[in-house]
Amino acid sequence: MSGSAGGVPVAVAWSGGADGQLELLDQTRLPGSVEWIACRDVASVIEAIRSLRVRGAPAIGIAGAYGVVVAAGEAIRMGLGPAEARKHVLAAAELLAEARPTAVNLRWAVERVCRVVGAESAGDSGATAADLARSSLAAAVAIHEEDRRLCTAIGRHGADILPDGDILTHCNTGALATGGDGTALAVITTAWADGRRFGVWADETRPLFQGARLTAWELVQRGIPVTVLVDSAAGHLLATGRIGACVVGADRITANGDTANKIGTYGLAVLAAAHGVPFYVAAPSSTFDLAITDGGQIPIEHRDPAEVKSPWGHVVAPQGAGAFNPAFDVTPARLIRGIITERGVISPVTEARVAMVLGGG
Ligand code: MRU
Numbered sequence: 001m002s003g004s005a006g007g008v009p010v011a012v013a014w015s016g017g018a019d020g021q022l023e024l025l026d027q028t029r030l031p032g033s034v035e036w037i038a039c040r041d042v043a044s045v046i047e048a049i050r051s052l053r054v055r056g057a058p059a060i061g062i063a064g065a066y067g068v069v070v071a072a073g074e075a076i077r078m079g080l081g082p083a084e085a086r087k088h089v090l091a092a093a094e095l096l097a098e099a100r101p102t103a104v105n106l107r108w109a110v111e112r113v114c115r116v117v118g119a120e121s122a123g124d125s126g127a128t129a130a131d132l133a134r135s136s137l138a139a140a141v142a143i144h145e146e147d148r149r150l151c152t153a154i155g156r157h158g159a160d161i162l163p164d165g166d167i168l169t170h171c172n173t174g175a176l177a178t179g180g181d182g183t184a185l186a187v188i189t190t191a192w193a194d195g196r197r198f199g200v201w202a203d204e205t206r207p208l209f210q211g212a213r214l215t216a217w218e219l220v221q222r223g224i225p226v227t228v229l230v231d232s233a234a235g236h237l238l239a240t241g242r243i244g245a246c247v248v249g250a251d252r253i254t255a256n257g258d259t260a261n262k263i264g265t266y267g268l269a270v271l272a273a274a275h276g277v278p279f280y281v282a283a284p285s286s287t288f289d290l291a292i293t294d295g296g297q298i299p300i301e302h303r304d305p306a307e308v309k310s311p312w313g314h315v316v317a318p319q320g321a322g323a324f325n326p327a328f329d330v331t332p333a334r335l336i337r338g339i340i341t342e343r344g345v346i347s348p349v350t351e352a353r354v355a356m357v358l359g360g361g
Helices: 042-050 057-077 082-097 104-120 129-161 184-193 210-222 231-239 265-274 351-358
Strands: 012-015 021-025 036-039 166-169 200-203 226-229 243-248 252-254 259-262 279-282 328-331 338-341 344-346
Touching: 012 057, 012 129, 021 057, 036 042, 042 057, 042 082, 057 082, 057 104, 057 129, 082 104, 082 129, 104 129, 129 184, 129 279, 129 338, 129 344, 166 184, 166 231, 184 210, 184 243, 184 279, 200 210, 200 231, 210 226, 226 231, 231 265, 243 265, 259 265, 265 279, 265 328, 338 351, 344 351
Parallel strands: 166 200, 166 243, 200 226, 243 279, 279 338
Antiparallel strands: 012 021, 021 036, 252 259, 259 328, 338 344
């Protein structure tokens, strides 16, 4: 498997037929080496999602969707009959949906595939494990292809409103994080493809360095100038006046527009407001959770303290110290100038505007 298609990295791929395997570009190895892993059992898909071999809200949704197909493949190899196969697939789907709690795309995608499996195997339809594998693969491929189109539309809408000046971004929101060109990063690459010229500044994004390792890698591959900064340099950079806009992605957006994204996003939004720099969020409709009203209700993942105290095995804090390691924070809607979706830009960010742009289902 190759790590890129036409210069754009591919994060998730399915190989073979319904009894095939999920292939993931192992993002924990980037930028040092480009390595693919193959998942033929649900446990390895869950491990890959939890350890961020595959990451980014849309990409984990797509991986979770293919994970349901992997579960159906297990049912085939275990020789399960129709009722047992259905039970096995639905139980595995629940484990997949729970693999990471904050990005709503994961549960959204897994449940979408499960609705197909559920309908296919309802009552005494007699749907076999092979039937479930075929129908779940079709549903997962549809989600994957749809995400590719959504990324393109987000890139277009965002590029059309992007102000002049350099762009500051956080975490990784590109092809590695999605099924297409990305969300916030697609805004940047689309504007660049339009002929606009600017510098891109990538927060390194502690503790796992998605900005330094992944965003910088993607932009270097595309020939777009990128400068990495430590997260704590963002205020100083904004004070120079050279940043025209901050553009970031999202893991879950509530009905009022509050947005969970990679830890550090909230601080960046506060700094952007203090310097009068517009702060944009770019995300597909699959990242909205309209069932919850505000960001206080978003489950925030807390990760292993070792990621803070000894990143990549390098000890940076003494053994007796504790570590606070939330993977995400919530940026209140009032700090967001606009949310760039595939259906257009939500601005101002209010509950009514969110409902108006996304209300069509
Ligand atoms: O922990 P990660 O790397 O999965 O976090 C990813 C982010 O926070 C991204 O900004 C978000 O998922 C949007 S990706 C298009």
